[in-house]
Amino acid sequence: MESIIHLEKSVSRSPSELMKLSRRQLLKRSLAVCGGYALGGSFLAASDAAWAMELKALSPESMATLIQMARDIYPHDSFGDALYAAAVKGHDDTAAGDAEFKQMIEEGIALLNNNAMQAGNSSYVDTGWESDRVALLKGIEDSTFFSTLRGGLVVGLYNQPAVWEKLGYEGSSFEKGGYLTRGFDDINWL
Amino acid sequence: MSAPFDLTDDSVVVIIGTGAGGGVLANELAQKGISVVALEAGGRHLPQDYINDEWPSFGQLAWTDMRTTSGSWQVAKDFPNLPAWIVKAVGGSTVHWAGASLRIQEHEFRTKTEYGNIDGANLLDWPITLADLEPYYEKAENKLGVTRTNGIEGLPGNNNFKVMKAGADKMGYKNCHTGRMAINSAPRDGRAACQQLGFCFQGCKMGAKWSSAYVDIPQGEATGNLEVREHAHVLKIEHDNNGQVSGVLYADKDGNQHLQKCRVACVAGNSIESPRLLLNSASSMFPDGLANSSGMVGKNYMRHMTGSVYGIFENPVHMYRGTTMAGIITDESVNNPDRGFVGGYEMETVSIGPAFTAAFLNPGAWGREFAASMDSYTNMAGMWLVGEDMPQESNGITLSDEKDQHGMPAANVHFDDHPNDVAMRNHAYKQGMALYDSVGATQTLPTPPYPSTHNLGTNRMSAKPSDGVVNKHGQSHDIKNLFVSDGSQFTTGAAENPTLTIVSLAIRQADYIAEQMSSKGL
Numbered sequence: 001m002e003s004i005i006h007l008e009k010s011v012s013r014s015p016s017e018l019m020k021l022s023r024r025q026l027l028k029r030s031l032a033v034c035g036g037y038a039l040g041g042s043f044l045a046a047s048d049a050a051w052a053m054e055l056k057a058l059s060p061e062s063m064a065t066l067i068q069m070a071r072d073i074y075p076h077d078s079f080g081d082a083l084y085a086a087a088v089k090g091h092d093d094t095a096a097g098d099a100e101f102k103q104m105i106e107e108g109i110a111l112l113n114n115n116a117m118q119a120g121n122s123s124y125v126d127t128g129w130e131s132d133r134v135a136l137l138k139g140i141e142d143s144t145f146f147s148t149l150r151g152g153l154v155v156g157l158y159n160q161p162a163v164w165e166k167l168g169y170e171g172s173s174f175e176k177g178g179y180l181t182r183g184f185d186d187i188n189w190l
Numbered sequence: 191m192s193a194p195f196d197l198t199d200d201s202v203v204v205i206i207g208t209g210a211g212g213g214v215l216a217n218e219l220a221q222k223g224i225s226v227v228a229l230e231a232g233g234r235h236l237p238q239d240y241i242n243d244e245w246p247s248f249g250q251l252a253w254t255d256m257r258t259t260s261g262s263w264q265v266a267k268d269f270p271n272l273p274a275w276i277v278k279a280v281g282g283s284t285v286h287w288a289g290a291s292l293r294i295q296e297h298e299f300r301t302k303t304e305y306g307n308i309d310g311a312n313l314l315d316w317p318i319t320l321a322d323l324e325p326y327y328e329k330a331e332n333k334l335g336v337t338r339t340n341g342i343e344g345l346p347g348n349n350n351f352k353v354m355k356a357g358a359d360k361m362g363y364k365n366c367h368t369g370r371m372a373i374n375s376a377p378r379d380g381r382a383a384c385q386q387l388g389f390c391f392q393g394c395k396m397g398a399k400w401s402s403a404y405v406d407i408p409q410g411e412a413t414g415n416l417e418v419r420e421h422a423h424v425l426k427i428e429h430d431n432n433g434q435v436s437g438v439l440y441a442d443k444d445g446n447q448h449l450q451k452c453r454v455a456c457v458a459g460n461s462i463e464s465p466r467l468l469l470n471s472a473s474s475m476f477p478d479g480l481a482n483s484s485g486m487v488g489k490n491y492m493r494h495m496t497g498s499v500y501g502i503f504e505n506p507v508h509m510y511r512g513t514t515m516a517g518i519i520t521d522e523s524v525n526n527p528d529r530g531f532v533g534g535y536e537m538e539t540v541s542i543g544p545a546f547t548a549a550f551l552n553p554g555a556w557g558r559e560f561a562a563s564m565d566s567y568t569n570m571a572g573m574w575l576v577g578e579d580m581p582q583e584s585n586g587i588t589l590s591d592e593k594d595q596h597g598m599p600a601a602n603v604h605f606d607d608h609p610n611d612v613a614m615r616n617h618a619y620k621q622g623m624a625l626y627d628s629v630g631a632t633q634t635l636p637t638p639p640y641p642s643t644h645n646l647g648t649n650r651m652s653a654k655p656s657d658g659v660v661n662k663h664g665q666s667h668d669i670k671n672l673f674v675s676d677g678s679q680f681t682t683g684a685a686e687n688p689t690l691t692i693v694s695l696a697i698r699q700a701d702y703i704a705e706q707m708s709s710k711g712l
Contacts, residue, residue, distance in 0.1 A: 175242075
């Protein structure tokens with residue numbers, strides 16, 4: 001799962017260049033969208049340059065929308081965007097090899113943005129309150145687009161060791177001798 | 191003759207499947223000097239291969255061949271192509287079982303008599319009694335090393351158990367302990383003691399839990415009388431002009447087909463695959479499938495009434511530390527129709543990691559409520575509710591329009607809850623939630639059934655040939671050298687986890703087959 005998190009070091013540009021690029025197109029939220037094809041594709045970076053993601057098929061705007069959707073579907077305020085970005089990165093890979101899938105994603109995002117405009121916002125991502133964005137998601141809940149995204153997140157988000165750490169789960173234990181001497185019966189509040 | 195055996199050797203017993211039924215039967219027959227070829231659809235994974243990580247382990251072990259679903263059960267909506275969570279590997283589902291080893295209660299062998307006529311239920315008394323099975327339960331408990339039997343100590347209770355026990359005491363339940371488990375509390379029978387790894391469902395890397403994969407199968411192989419063919423996916427059982435089984439057709443890992451001749455065939459592929467195989471083996475002599483003169487092959491599918499309750503507390507529980515099924519309350523397993531349903535249920539601790547919790551806690555749910563539950567993962571305790579469901583003739587396995595990788599019709603699993611199942615589940619949810627509330631839960635989560643792990647009844651045992659598929663020895667009423675050796679022979683489901691009973695029936699069946707072979711009855 002970590003292999004799909006393209007951290008800064010995997011991008012062949014320095015953070016300062018990244019920041020320069022990021023100013024060309026900056027979303028109002030925490031994600032910075034970087035256009036251009038200098039890397040053979042476009043890429044998306046966090047506005048604080050903490051991480052960046054190369055994109056093969058989807059536009060940076062589309063990926064930023066998917067990341068916001070991921071956060072709104074499973075909102076964990078202690079999770080950074082990198083965890084959500086990692087969770088939806090696979091859709092870009094799929095889109096790169098499947099034109100029909102790419103079209104389904106892009107049309108889904110277009111519909112979501114259209115609905116946001118009907119509601120008086122410039123886009124889904126620019127809709128300020130979570131509850132308003134959730135209302136927009138409710139409107140497309142029965143679509144293949146939404147179910148593909150939500151279904152993918154169940155594994156894509158919650159199967160990340162970095163997420164387990166956030167949730168306090170200690171995971172694999174055999175190599176540590178199990179939990180027999182590591183708190184299997186340490187409950188003290190009953 | 192000793193293993194390996196020739197395809198043309200028609201003196202062998204062919205066993206299809208190597209789990210609790212087939213794996214045990216294979217060893218028991220081999221110990222008696224009988225030549226056995228066991229055909230296993232999956233590969234061989236042993237403790238050193240098991241993975242302490244839920245999804246990779248699922249990829250390694252689970253049966254994920256094409257299956258379809260229908261009916262009003264929630265699994266059909268949540269997991270349309272995964273009706274059951276069972277294993278495709280040597281050892282079958284004994285690789286991932288939790289280890290709970292309970293005997294069926296006396297009255298549960300005669301539910302037609304005990305419960306009376308229940309609308310829509312196809313109840314039937316078993317053709318055997320608890321007394322018939324008791325000697326075999328004793329042998330099975332000794333073989334598996336079941337705690338709280340044979341002088342074996344119970345396992346220590348983990349945090350998840352301690353929450354359950356404190357709640358049980360508050361609720362006035364009298365029978366709560368760390369279970370009768372086929373998990374070593376101390377080294378025994380060449381197997382290590384449990385180190386509380388917390389990955390019972392992923393295959394026990396300690397080998398502390400009994401599994402036919404690394405107990406019965408190697409024991410049988412050591413006799414020289416057992417050959418296990420891995421990645422041998424059985425397509426069809428063939429018969430001769432006299433209507434007796436003559437051989438078993440299977441595809442190897444490259445898809446090449448082979449016909450193994452045999453004297454006897456035993457089907458032990460689980461309650462979904464076994465009836466599917468009998469139906470897929472239809473011929474001009476048996477147009478409705480083998481062993482199906484009663485029309486009951488594939489019918490009366492039971493999956494146990496199940497559900498889970500998770501409780502969230504102010505303080506940490508870390509339910510995942512230690513054995514998955516760490517304790518049990520048996521007070522509700524009695525038949526007390528005053529509760530609004532017949533039959534009973536067990537309450538057993540369960541824990542799953544965050545990856546599976548996300549998938550199974552409330553399938554399809556999203557938003558802040560769901561995420562908040564996940565945020566409370568470490569403060570969560572869990573219990574699984576497992577009880578007797580009603581056999582219904584309309585619930586069952588049929589051949590799907592979809593095909594598997596070998597071009598054979600896949601199984602469709604149809605299930606509707608019986609009103610009795612719904613009433614029992616609602617009662618169980620209420621009791622489970624009240625239990626966690628009694629020890630200070632801040633949230634309780636009544637969680638819907640997971641894909642079925644206890645698949646039962648689709649080739650049921652009956653005294654009369656018109657009522658079921660096999661007799662009291664698991665032998666086909668129609669074809670005397672065809673046996674069913676897995677949980678599909680269960681006449682009714684009872685409240686208890688079925689593995690111990692499947693093992694006991696396999697030991698009993700081995701005695702019968704050996705006796706019949708030596709007396710030329712087979």
